[in-house]
Amino acid sequence: MANKRIDQPTGTSTVGHEWDGIEELDTPLPRWWLWTFYLTIAFSVGYVIAYPAWPMIDRATEGVLGWSSRGELAEEMSAADQARATVREQLARIPIERLPEDGPLMQQAVAGGAAAFRVNCVQCHGSGAAGSQELGYPNLNDDDWLWGGDLKAIEYTLAHGIRQAGDDKTRSSVMPPFAGAFDTDQLNALTDHVLAFSGKAESNPVGARIYADNCAACHGIRGEGDRAQGAPTLNDAIWLRGSSREAIKQQILNPRMGMMPKWEGRLDPVTLKMLAAYVHSLGGGEDFVEVAEDPEVAVDEQP
Template sequence: MADKRIDEPTGTPTVGHEWDGIEELDTPMPRWWLWTLYLTIVWGVVYVVLYPAWPLVDRATEGVLGWSSRGELAEEMSVVDQARTTIREELARIPVERLPENSELFAQAVAGGRSAFQVHCSQCHGSGAAGSQTLGYPNLNDDDWLWGGDLKAIEYTLVNGIRAPGVDDTRTSIMPPFAGAFERSQLDALVNHVLSLDGRGTSSSAGAQTYRDNCSACHGVAGEGNRELGAPRLNDAIWLYGNSPADIRAQILDPRMGRMPHWSGRLDPVTIKMLSAYVWSLGGGEELVEVAENPTVEVDAEP
């Protein structure tokens, strides 16, 4: 432009315009900056040629390398799926009670079971498997088990459920209601005897007799319970529906008995096996105890 001139103090030409006596110098960009700009342009052109870049209607330009983040993810997932398939095949072959013999496979089973537990079991038993005494969902972290806490017993419970309708082999125990069966003094004596079984109350001969006549056949003479019948222990500090005198009285008069769905047909056998391993690993799992195929249950039949 005709108005351009050389700024005398700096020797730099001006851009040719001024405002209120103020002019702008036409200072050239540093060489390193220009070369960086040129290199980024070249890099951009190369990237557009080699990799997906321009979006189209239903896809993007593929690039001469044929690479995509989706394709890379698919390859990685394929590797993971193959590893998972291998583990599941191994789990399908090994009996659940022998899982602890293979520490690596057992760890994989516990990890898979933990994920399955959060999806299928945490709604009732809680995310930490602590259960809910208010709602009657058992705590799976302790060592109190109605039907046994070894891997085979836990797997059986998961497969067949507890009082699950339409399942022939479901776990079943029934406590009869005793409403109207006792006078008030008899009921109070019975509650005190039950409290005495875990050291919290004082028993009487009347309470002990009422217990022997009505309760010992299932719960045992000393309140030790009976797993073959699903009768809970009464001589420890673990109670499903509360351990106050009022809770015990309510359970005697009108028993609450929960249900657990059966998972056979809903979950595949390997997932059930992993769930068994996870529940067993929570802290209350027991060693396998072999029992007779048709065990005989002895009860105290004394009047």
């Protein structure tokens, strides 16, 4: 106190300390700053009382409001679950072929199906659903479908799979091996005729005759395929196993036939419906068509 003095230029008292000739002014804090500081103290006291604050041995103080971040998260999760449950209930009620009539519900189904696809399907069909010619996994983005590409057909294929033992509803087709059935010239002629369907080669009478005798019953006279049998279309530019001459010859002599697991029983019916909606939305999906088999219109159960 004895060293305190009034600083002449500012008229403010010093604090009485000196360091190498340097003195400190005892300038009062601004009143607004002091009141802000007092308010923060009051706020902190109120916060400690109202909210969880002090850690203890096995828990923390709960606060008089009873709020916690875990409780808030549980409420948000419950609300999200309830919203999903509502959508799932709507999806369970609507026939899949009528799903496109409800735009918002279709969007919800596609979003849910995308998540299911990432978990269950990308291992074979790829993250972009482009498949693999080398491994025989179909590209789901195009409009070439062995068994039908409408929502109902896709759902059926997902549910029962392809060539699944023990499921009498599974999609199943068999192409017989022709190894040893043709000599080299006949095999080349048949390959030319198959490639001619898509304009990749010139056909010849020998290949056309061999095709008519051995292949047309399943693949059609013009290579149009037959979805009822799961026989691929041969007159377009889409090939499951490749369109080179060697790939086609290999498929004629020793056919490679793929397999897809059945998802019925592994995925619930609503998830299957959402997955079908997602696959249908990738770009190659077809409209559902009701087939009139007699004067009374009947729905084709297996397109």
